[in-house]
Structure formats: structure tokens, C-alpha cells
Amino acid sequence: MQSLIALKSTNFRLFFTGQSISLLGTWIQKTAVAWVVYKITGSPFVLGIIGFVGLIPTLLLSPYVGSFVEHSHKYKVMKNTQFLAAIQAFLLALLFYFKVYNISIIILLTLMQGIINAFEVTCRQAMMIDLVDDKEALPNAIALNSAMSNLARVVGPALAGILLSVFGDDFCFISNFVSFIPVIYCLYMMKLPLYESKPHLSNVWSELKEGFRYVKNEKTIFSQLLLLSFFSLMLIPFTTLLPVIAKEVFQGNSKTFTLFESAVGIGSLLSAVYMTKLKQMGKLHKIVIFSSCIMSAGLFTVSVSPGIHLAFWGLVLSGLGMISQSAAVNTYIQLNTDPKMRARVISYYIMAFIGMTPIGSLLIGCMAEFLSTRSVLFIEGVLGILAVTVFVIYSGKSKHADVSTEL
Template identity: 75%
Template sequence: MESFIALKSRNFKLFFIGQSVSLLGTWIQKTAIAWLVYKLTGSPFILGLIVFVGLIPTLLLSPYVGSFIERCHKYKVMKNTQWLAALQALLLAILIYLKYYNITAIVLLSLMQGVINAFDVTCRQAMMIDLVDDKEALPNAIALNSAMTNLARVIGPALAGVLLSAFGEDFCFISNFLSFIPVLYCLYLMKLPAFIKNEEEINVLNKLKEGFIYVKSEKRILSQLLLLSFFSLMLIPFTTLLPVLAKEVFNGNSQTFTIFESAVGIGALISAIYMTSLKKMEKLYNSIILSSIIMGIGLGIIAFSHTIWLASIGLVLSGLGMICQSASINTYIQLHTVPEMRSRVISYYIMAFLGMTPIGSLIIGLIAEFLNTRTVLLLEGFLGIFSLSLFVWYNYKIEKELDTELKIINEE
């Protein structure tokens, strides 16, 4: 089938299987830690702080990581990051099992995970093209990877809700540690071409500068990265408020929270399935616009909803818009960036998508300490529609400039 063409590649199939299990464990732990932290502190700001320390390394390190990965064997880097991530998961599981509920320790381990992820995420994205036998299957591989991630986002929180009620938080954290076994096993089964080391002396600062100049010169890529950066700063951190929405706004419990997490995941999964079936890559620009509108509307619905189910519909739309926008931009970058710049541009994409989110989580968490949750969500939705308007205007201006240049060339 066209929608699963990337799975014909043995290496991508192994990657897909291993990551499917690992991401399931990640979402079980992510749900458990958010609920545990809010239960212990009752503070939206502390929730934002946990997200902040877990993702801020991505913002600070991504440009350097992109240049570093360009001269390393990506396969070995990914194996090392998975081992380190398994160690971090084990330490956190031991901490919770011993019921040592120390926020400082949780913050430090979240920071450790953030540093590991800064390398792992960039490496996985840059390595994607090496995992498929047919380069034309790359868009499908990206879309399947997104679908896998978001299916885990649906199932993980639902499982976490059951595990939290039946066995407690410690079982969720132990489950995440165990989920690293299949991903490591699948990684060691892969057969990738031998790595040819570039002996040329590389100046990382010069590489960074070249990457920045390239992004700046590619106006369409630049505009998409700026849009994604703003959404990551001001809209995507709505997920930080889900425990507050569940407990304070709807007077719910851990099950309510997992319903909300799963609703976001369902929307994200629908988006990922859509991306796997997208045949015409020229529709990516339309996907970016439509998904941004859907996310803004979704946040507005949540803000005005007075039932759990109406809020869940808003969360489905928000999740759909969030992932469709980021996946469309990711696919556009992968397809339109010259090979020698791909790792560096991907690092800017990751910085825009994941790197801005921690700052946004801190800002949104702080605002939520003073404004009610509904007002914050409504403000986020409005800012999303406003920023999209600027994006559409800027791209219209780019098209007009290109048309003018083309007419001048034809006249000459």
C-alpha cells in the first residue's frame, strides 16, 4: 500500500517497531509525571518549569548538535542516546518507587532527559533519509514516524490512567524503563552502510553561520520556521495546562486528565494519518494554513466549553492542528533543503518546534497563576490566528517578488 511504502525498507521497519514500544512508555511516564507534579504542588508554574527544563537544552544545543551530527556516525549517536535515555528512565523509576517525591530531583532528571533528547531528536530526523531504501519514500517515512508518535500519544495516556488507578505512579515509571529494551534490540539488528569519516577540520561556528545564512536566504523555509516558533512559544504549551484544566476547571481526577491527553493524541493521530496519504507535496503550504486555523479554533472551543466532552473535541482539533502544522513544515524542509545543509536546517526546525516550547510553557504557566485557564486558552487561540495572518501576508509578498523577478528575466 502507498500509505506504508516506507515499511518495505528493513531498517525503517526495525526503527518503527522499536520506537513504537519506546514511545508508548514515554507517554505513560509523561502523563504520570505531569499528574504527580501537579498533585504534589498544585502549581501551573511548576508544571511549566518541568516542561521548561526538559526542553530548554533543545533550544540551546540544537544548532551545535546539527553541526556535530554532520561529522558523526548517526547510527552510533542514536544507540548511545538510547542507552543514556534508558539510564535516565531507570533513575527516575527508582526515585518514584522509593517514594522520594523530591521536586528538585525530578527537575534535575528532566534536565538530563532534555540534554539527551537534544541529540537524539536531531539525530533521528537527520538519519531518516538513511533508513529508507528509496528516497521517494522519505515523505511517507516522516508521516509514518509522526503517526507512530501520535498513536502512542493516544494509547499511552489511556494506559497511564489505568496504571495510575490500579498500580500507582511507580509502575508507570518502571514501564517506561522496560520499553527501552525493544528499541535497543531493534537498533542492533539494523544494517547501515559503513560510516566514512570526514577528516577535514570543521569549524562548528562557521558551520552554524553557514546554516543560518542558508535559512535566511530561503525565505519560504524562514517564514515557516518563524510561524512554528511562534506557535511553539504561545500555542503549543496549552498541553502544560491539561492537569489544571482537568482538576480545577472541570473538577476531575487522573482519569479526566488522561481523557484530555488522549483527546490531543487522537487529533494528532488523525493528522499523522492524513500526512501518510498526502500524495501531492505542493499541498504542504495549504496544510500549514489549514492546520494553524484548526488549532486556533480548537483552543477557542476549549476556552468556551462547559462539558468534558466538548472540551475533548476542542483538544482533538488542537492536537490535529499542532501536529499537521509541524509535520507539514518538517516534510517541506526535508524535501527542499540541499543535502549538505539538511542536518543544520533540521536542527533549526527542532529548535523552533521543541526549543521554543519550554520558554512558552514557563510563560503560559506563569500567566495561568494570575489569569484563569479559560482566558489563557482564548488568548492563545487569538494569537495563533493573528500570527497566521502575518505568515500568509509575508508569503504573498514573496510570491509577488518572485513573479516580478521572473517577468524581468523573461523580458531580458
């Protein structure tokens, strides 16, 4: 099948298998942390802090990490990050097993996970091209990677809901620790080309500036990254409020929360499946625009929803738009970036998609303390439409300028 062509490559198949299990454990843990922290504190602001410390390392470290990964043995970096992530999961499992509900320690361990992820995500994206035998299968590999992540987002919260209600929160964290065993095993089973060391520039700052100049000169990539950055700052952090939406807006419980998490995951999975079947890569720029509108519309729907059912479908739309947007930008970058600059440009993509989210989580958490949750969601939807409008106008001017230059 054309939509599974990347799985013909043994290395990608091993990567896909291991990561599928590991990401399932990650989402079980993420869901459990959000629910337990909100149950203990009852504060949207503390949820915002948890989101902030988990993702702020990506914002601060991504440009440096891109340069580091570009000159490092990606396979070794990937193995090391998985070992460190397993240790972090083990420590968190111990914390909850012994019922030590200390918010400061949870925040510290979340920060540790964020630092590890800053390296792991950049490395994983940069080595994707090395995992497929046929380079034409790269877009399919990126789309399957996205589908895998979002299937875990659907199944993980649902499993977390069962584990929380039947076995307790400690079992969720133990499950995540165990899930790292398959991914580490699969990494050791891979057979990758011999590593060729690359000379480092004497000044890392020069590499960072060179990467930024490249991104700025590629007008389409630059504009897409700006749009993605804004959505990551102001719209994507709506996921931080899911426990609040479930408990306060719709007077639900942990099952309502996991239902809403799964709704976002279903939308995300649908978008990822669509991307695996996408054959006309020239549509990517239009997909960025359309998916941004869908996400904004989804948040509008949730903000005015009178009941859980309509809110569920609004969250499905939000998840669909969120992942379609990010996957389209990611694929466009992978296909249109100079191979020598790929890791650095990917680091800017990760900084835009993941790195801006912690600031947004903190901002949205603060807004939810002073405004109603419905008002915050409504404002996010309005800002999304305004941002897309500016993006379309800018894109049209850029194309006109390019045509004028060619003439």
C-alpha cells in the same frame, strides 16, 4: 499499500517497531510525571518549570547538535542516546519506587532527559533518509514516524491512567525503563551503509552561521520556521496546562486528565494518518496555513466550553492542527533542503518546534497563575489567528517578490 510503502525497508521497519514501543513508555512516564507533580504541588507554575527544563536544552543546543550530527556516525549517536535515556528512566523509576517525591531531583532528571533528547531527536530525523531503500518513500517514512509518535500519545496516557489508578505511579516509570529494551535490540539488528567520515570545519561557529544563512535565504522555509516558532512559544504549550484544565476548570481527576491527553493524541494521530496518504507535496504550504487555523480554533473551543464533551473535541482539533502544522513543515524541509545542509536545517526545525516550547511552558504557566485558565486559552487562540494572518501576508509578498525577480 501506498500509505505503508516505507515499511518495505527492513531498517525502517526495525526502527518503526522499536520506537513504537519506546515512545509508548515515554508517554506513560510523561503523563505520570505531570499528574504526580501537580498532585504534589498544586501549582501550574511548577508544571511550567518541568516543561521548561525538559525542553530548554533543545533550544540552546540544537544549532550545535545539527553540526555535530552532520559530522558524526548517526547510528552510533542514536544507540548512545538510547542507552543514556534508559539510564535516566531507571533513575526516575528508582526515585518513585522508593517514594522520594523530591521536586528538585525530578527537575534535575527531567533536565537530563532534555539534554539526551536534544541529540536523539535531531539524529533520528537526520538519519531518516538512510533508513529507507527508496528515497521516494521518505515523505511516507516521515508521516509514519509522526503517526507512530501520535498513536503513542493516544495510547500512552490511557495506559498511564490505568497504571496510576491500579498499580501506582512507580509502575509507570518502570514500564518506561523496560520499553527501551526493544528499541536498543532493533537498533543492533539494523544493517546500514558503512559510515564515511566527514571533515569538520575548524570553527563550529562558522558552520552555525552558514546554516542560518541558508535558512534565511530560503524564504519559504524561513517563514514556515518563524510561524512554527511562534506557535511553539505561545500555543503549543497549552499541553502544559492539561492537568489544570482537567482538575480546576472541569473539576475532574486523573481519568479526566488522561482523557484530555488522549484527545490531543487522537487529533494528532488523525493528522499523521492524513499525512501518510498525502500524494501532492505541493499542498504542504497550504496545509501549514490551514492546520494553524484549526489549532487556534480548537483552543477557542476549549476556552468557551461549558463541559467536558465539547472541551474533548476542542482538544482533538488542537492536536490535529498542532501535528499537521509541524509535520508539513518537517516534510517540506526534508524534500527541499540541500542534502549537505539537511542536518543543520533540521536542527533549526527542531529548535523551532521543540526548543521554543520550554520558554512558552514557563510563560503560559506564569499567565495561568495570574489569569484564569480559560482566559489563557482564549488569548492563545487570538494570537494564533493573528500569526496566521501575518504569515499569509508575508507569504504572498514573498511570492510576488520572487515572480518580480524572475521577470
